[in-house]
Every structure is written in structure tokens, then in C-alpha cells.
Amino acid sequence: MIEFKNISKHYQLKGQTLRALDQINLQIPTGSIFGIIGYSGAGKSTLIRLINLLERPNAGQVIIHQKDFTALNARELRQERAHIGMIFQHFNLLQTKTVAANIEMPMKLLGWNKAEREKRLNELLEFIDLKHKKDAYPDELSGGQKQRVGIARALANHPKILLCDEATSALDPQTTKSVLELLKKINREQGITIVMVTHEMDVIESVCDYVAVMEQGKVIETGSTLEIFSQPQHPTTKSFIQTVLQQQLPINILNNLENQNQHSIYCLKFLGKSAQETVIQAVIKQFDISLNILFANMTEIDGAVIGQMFIQLLGDASVIQQALEFLQANGVEVEQSGVQA
Numbered sequence: 362m363i364e365f366k367n368i369s370k371h372y373q374l375k376g377q378t379l380r381a382l383d384q385i386n387l388q389i390p391t392g393s394i395f396g397i398i399g400y401s402g403a404g405k406s407t408l409i410r411l412i413n414l415l416e417r418p419n420a421g422q423v424i425i426h427q428k429d430f431t432a433l434n435a436r437e438l439r440q441e442r443a444h445i446g447m448i449f450q451h452f453n454l455l456q457t458k459t460v461a462a463n464i465e466m467p468m469k470l471l472g473w474n475k476a477e478r479e480k481r482l483n484e485l486l487e488f489i490d491l492k493h494k495k496d497a498y499p500d501e502l503s504g505g506q507k508q509r510v511g512i513a514r515a516l517a518n519h520p521k522i523l524l525c526d527e528a529t530s531a532l533d534p535q536t537t538k539s540v541l542e543l544l545k546k547i548n549r550e551q552g553i554t555i556v557m558v559t560h561e562m563d564v565i566e567s568v569c570d571y572v573a574v575m576e577q578g579k580v581i582e583t584g585s586t587l588e589i590f591s592q593p594q595h596p597t598t599k600s601f602i603q604t605v606l607q608q609q610l611p612i613n614i615l616n617n618l619e620n621q622n623q624h625s626i627y628c629l630k631f632l633g634k635s636a637q638e639t640v641i642q643a644v645i646k647q648f649d650i651s652l653n654i655l656f657a658n659m660t661e662i663d664g665a666v667i668g669q670m671f672i673q674l675l676g677d678a679s680v681i682q683q684a685l686e687f688l689q690a691n692g693v694e695v696e697q698s699g700v701q702a
């Protein structure tokens with residue numbers, strides 16, 4: 362487990378104190394893919410850089426696998442750091458070195474001999490599927506290929522932890538997907554704990570087991586990805602989720618409605634697909650109102666389906682009220698819906 366205990370980090374700027382991290386308490390389970398999301402300036406990079414103490418906190422402890430990293434001396438810290446890999450948004454490859462030389466760099470720094478380096482290099486090139494680019498230079502590679510080289514370099518010394526700061530932010534959606542798949546494979550096959558900083562909720566959705574949401578140097582919400590998606594509490598978390606799940610009814614659907622009374626439109630949120638079908642059928646059967654399904658979508662997280670459905674309810678106001686109460690009593694979250702402009 363990676364544990365942040367009461368971590369604070371301040372910067373002095375023009376005589377003012379900037380609280381980049383403010384009393385952070387967070388636990389990252391070993392073997393998980395843990396996402397840290399937040400808007401620009403929230404403190405994500407500062408937090409991830411504290412894990413290998415590239416930044417030192419002003420207060421608090423960083424405890425990794427029961428060892429207090431903040432109490433290590435320089436030599437001990439160097440040894441521990443060698444088991445933590447890091448990849449970056451802009452890859453940070455040496456432009457004047459070949460793919461092979463970039464990947465071998467950390468092995469050289471650790472004093473491995475040529476035979477050991479060759480062996481590990483070939484394993485890694487195989488793993489990232491770039492054997493044919495061994496002698497190429499970084500500017501001859503695509504963004505996705507560069508990030509694969511960055512990943513191979515980070516894995517060279519068999520790390521236990523891999524830190525990723527916006528590792529896919531410079532990549533197009535298709536390439537992002539393949540890099541995320543590679544990271545997932547590293548986590549599942551090698552049991553490496555991955556900490557992933559991002560500002561994209563779909564990155565969290567597609568690979569993270571847990572997520573922490575940051576704002577102004579604080580962790581405002583944390584939990585399993587499924588919990589956060591199904592029951593977000595904080596407005597900032599909700600706005601991140603909005604970027605993945607369509608939260609408003611598309612305007613063209615509204616325009617095509619016969620009765621355009623917006624007060625008759627509701628957004629329902631469900632956990633589980635079968636739950637959704639059963640409860641809707643029950644409403645139609647039990648209440649003398651017309652229920653019109655306008656739009657539905659769903660997303661799958663950890664095998665669980667989170668569904669969202671926009672419906673129009675027309676009929677007697679008190680019966681509609683009863684139907685809404687029935688839905689809520691059956692675990693469906695109900696909101697009167699806005700319309701997307």
C-alpha cells in the first residue's frame with residue numbers, strides 16, 4: 362500500500378503561501394490501478410511526484426509498503442526509487458539516443474553489464490512490440506510508439522510501482538486506448554501498482570480500479586471507480602462524470618417530441634441493466650400514466666452496468682408523483698432533466 366498521511370506541500374510565491382497540497386490522507390492499495398483526477402492546478406502532479414519524493418512535503422509522511430519514505434536518507438531513497446518507474450505526458454526521451462539506448466539508460470545507471478542489459482532490452486522490446494524500431498530515433502516514432510518506449514524504460518528494473526502523469530494526454534483517442542490497454546496488461550500480468558494522474562474521466566472509466574478526485578490541493582472524494590460513477594457526491598466529481606455519461610437530453614430529441622413540456626422529462630439512473638428493465642415495466646403496469654423512453658445509454662465499470670435513461674411522464678400530476686416515488690423506492694435515482702443546448 363502507498364499511504365499519504367497528513368501530507369501538505371506549500372510554495373512561497375511573491376510573499377504568498379500557495380497550498381499545493383493541503384492535509385492529504387490517501388491510501389493506494391497494492392496491485393491496483395489508482396486514478397487521480399482533477400482540473401489544472403489541483404495538485405495532481407505535485408502529489409504523484411511525492412511518491413518517489415521528487416518533491417518533499419512540508420508536513421506529513423509517505424509510507425510505501427510499510428516503509429516511511431520521508432525518513433529515508435539519500436542513499437536509501439535512491440535504492441527505493443529504483444523500484445518505482447515513471448512515465449510522462451511528453452515522454453521525456455533523449456532525442457539524440459536510439460530507442461535501444463533510451464531503454465538501456467536506467468540499466469546503465471544501475472551498473473548492469475552488457476549481457477544483462479541486452480537480455481532485458483530484448484524482453485522489453487518484445488513486450489512493447491517495437492523490436493523493429495530498436496535503432497530508430499525518437500523523432501522517427503509516432504506518439505504512441507514514443508510512449509511505449511517510455512513505458513519500456515520505466516519497466517527496465519522490474520518496478521513494483523509505475524507512476525503515470527498524464528501519460529495519454531498528448532495522444533489521440535485510438536492511441537490512448539492502446540497505451541491504456543498496455544498499462545492494464547502490465548498491471549494484471551506483473552502485479553505492478555499503477556498510479557495514474559489524468560484530467561480525463563474516460564481514462565479513469567476504462568482502466569482504474571479506484572479514483573481520488575482532487576481540488577485546490579485537497580482530495581475531495583475517493584472510492585472504487587464504480588462507487589464514484591454510481592454515487593458521486595461532490596459537484597466537481599459530478600461534472601467530471603458528466604463528461605463521460607450524457608447528463609442531458611439532446612435537443613434534437615426534444616424538438617421531435619409532440620408534447621415539449623420540459624417539466625415532464627426525467628433522467629433516471631440505474632445500477633444494473635436487468636434492474637432497469639424490471640422497474641420500468643413495473644411502472645408501466647402499475648400506474649395509469651404514459652411513460653415514453655426518449656433516450657438511454659449505459660457504461661460498464663468492473664462488470665457492473667450504470668445506466669441512464671431519459672423518460673417523459675404524462676398524466677395526472679399526483680399519479681406521476683407516486684410513480685417517481687416508486688422508482689426511488691426501487692433504488693433508481695430520479696432527476697428532473699435539463700436539456701442540452
Ligand SMILES: Nc1ncnc2c1ncn2[C@@H]1O[C@H](COP(=O)(O)OP(=O)(O)OP(=O)(O)O)[C@@H](O)[C@H]1O
Nearest residue numbers: 372379381399400401402403404405406407408560
Ligand atoms: N515548483 C513550483 N513552484 C511554485 N508553485 C508550484 C510549483 N509546482 C506547482 N506549483 C503550484 O501548485 C499548484 C498545483 O500544481 P500541480 O502541478 O500539482 O497541478 P496539476 O493538478 O498537476 O495541474 P495540471 O493538470 O495543469 O498539470 C498549482 O497552483 C501550481 O501553480
Ligand SMILES: [Mg+2]
Nearest residue numbers: 405406407526
Ligand atoms: Mg500536472
